[in-house]
Amino acid sequence: MKPGISKSARDLLAKQPAAELHPSPDLLNGYVEQSLNSTENTKVLTHLSSCADCREVVFLASGAAEEEMQPELLVAAQTGPTLEPVPAATASTHPRAAETAKPQPRNWWKWATPLAALVIVGSTALIERDRIAELFSLPSTEMANVGGTMKVAPATPATQPQALSLSPKQARKVAADRSANDVKLQARVDQSKMAKPAAKAQAGAKEDALRRKMSEAQIASNLQNAGANATAIPPSKPTPLPPSPSASTAVEVTSAAPLVQADNADLAANGVNSAAPNGGNDLTYSAPATIKPQPLAKSSLVANDQAAAGVTTMQLTRHQAANPHWRIGRDGQLERSTGTGTWAQKLDSEEITFHAVTTVGSEVWAGGNGGALFHSSDGGDHFNKVVLSANGLNESGAIVSIHFDTAQQGSVTSDSGATWATTDGGQSWSRQ
């Protein structure tokens, strides 16, 4: 419902007499920054409720403050070099200032909702995966103890009957369990197939084929090692992998045994239809030993997500290095950062207090006291001094503002009030 009040109420509200004395800018600013005590705050609020002028001042001031707090740096990484605002000295020296700089509660809300949604989706995915893993509760997991070392052994009598020595009763129970599990898994795999894009399924199938080959080779090796002395081991409890929906995670058994890749092999050995997308290889079980996630990038398989993330990071670093940030330091020095967290002073040989710096692509303009204006066309590696001069008049005031729309067209303002404009990248200037 849209709020509304009667016209008579509105008229009377407008006719409220405003207090004679307006609050000082210091009080109004304290109100905007919420740094007043309760008495002062009530006094200011009472005045604001009846003074349209002061409300106007408060809204204008807070509007300007809001625009100044826009996250320009976030844009910097995407659009190239830009000015990096000088951190206010008070933010580091005064606790109150640091408090003011904290994100506001409403900003929290902006992030809290998607974050909560992400957590819920992630939790659901985990639970779902656990449920699938339960389908493969492995009554047929057999471990072959070979010479005191634990190895993951194939568990399917139908495919590897010679590796196991099960009693007929155990074999029947295993076969029955496996049959039931296969039916359940097939249903889930079908659902999964429908939900995933065909391209992803194809990529997953290719990867699965590779994994299967490796796993089968491993199994064959294990069987050979196990030999006729292999004995059946009681079923072990399934252990789901750490949360990773992709097929990029294998498990590493870190008992006294050597490392064994036990990803797809486990499922294949249990009669799982490994032609399914991902082959269900985000599910696994293993020996009752400590299991930790291991990026598959160690192997020669297709690069996993982490490897891909590494490439992204490298690209970002290169991007940052190619697009330096600029700022004016606290003492008026010109500084450049190339994304490594360190700031290097530029033009430090010039005894100039800089006031403004701006960039357009690789063009850098910096200005300071005494009409000093410098220009670099190579991202700040080399600077040339530019003389602001027109009709015999030279600029001697401090350059306080530089604005360039393009590399060619821009303007410079000095504290004497003069504005100098150029349309040819600084070759010539006109005083306005």
Next chain:
Amino acid sequence: MASVPTSRSGQAASAALQAYAAAHYVDSGAEQFGIDVAGLATMLAGVFAQRGADSESEAALEALHLEELVLARTCVAANERAWEIFLTRYRGSMYEAAYKIAHDEASGRALADSLYAALYCLSDDGEVRASKLQYYLGRGSLAGWLRTVLAQEYVNHYRRTRRETSLEAAVEEGKQFAANQVDSRQTDPRLETATAAELAALEVEERYLLAAYFLDRRTLAEIARVLRVHESTVSRKLERASVALRKRIRKRLIAAGMSARQADEAMQDADVRDLQIDVGESLGQERGQPAFYKQSGEAE
């Protein structure tokens, strides 16, 4: 060597102020301006004397923007080093804020130049006067204070120039000078009485919200930004205040002898967002119109 402003420097610092000055001397940056601990305490005593009685509380000291306050005071004392720091830190942002407030580069520059002159102790006509920085008392940040002063100057300038607009200019702008229209509607005195009584009973914050939303036509987002709450909170409070106000007025009208139907009819009028409503007669302000800086071509 710079000295602190003399107008208030005669104030004796209390023990609490002296202790505070000693504890925060390093952070204050007073040393670089040649001010010792005693000088800092005296400066603070002057500031709190300016603030008024009962302002020197522990909470006030805790919230004090000491470093910026010291900088402002030393600027007032014409310390060159302080002015260099002030210019480096605030000049750019001051001009930016002026552009954003004026919504126009030329006006913004003029506005910032005017304040700059006032900070440098010079008025537009060159008359020497005290720097405005002496009125910064450290309740909020110095940058915020500069923005507020700019906004205040802008409002003052607008009011002044509006009154100076000549009839010719107004005619050129197309303004029509129609005869005053007498409002023929008869308002029931009981309605006015009930409304006035209920408005007076409103809490301050409710009155502020209603005025900002219905009179100034601020958006929920703007109000929320000033109050630092979520828009939905403002919306909820507004709705609750306006619904409660209507109910209470209706109840008063019924208590004053109206039937329920008569009360509803008396309160029924145009929509609050109806542009034809003229509520700007009182106080000579443009209430009922968009904020003045939005009336230009840059209206949102």
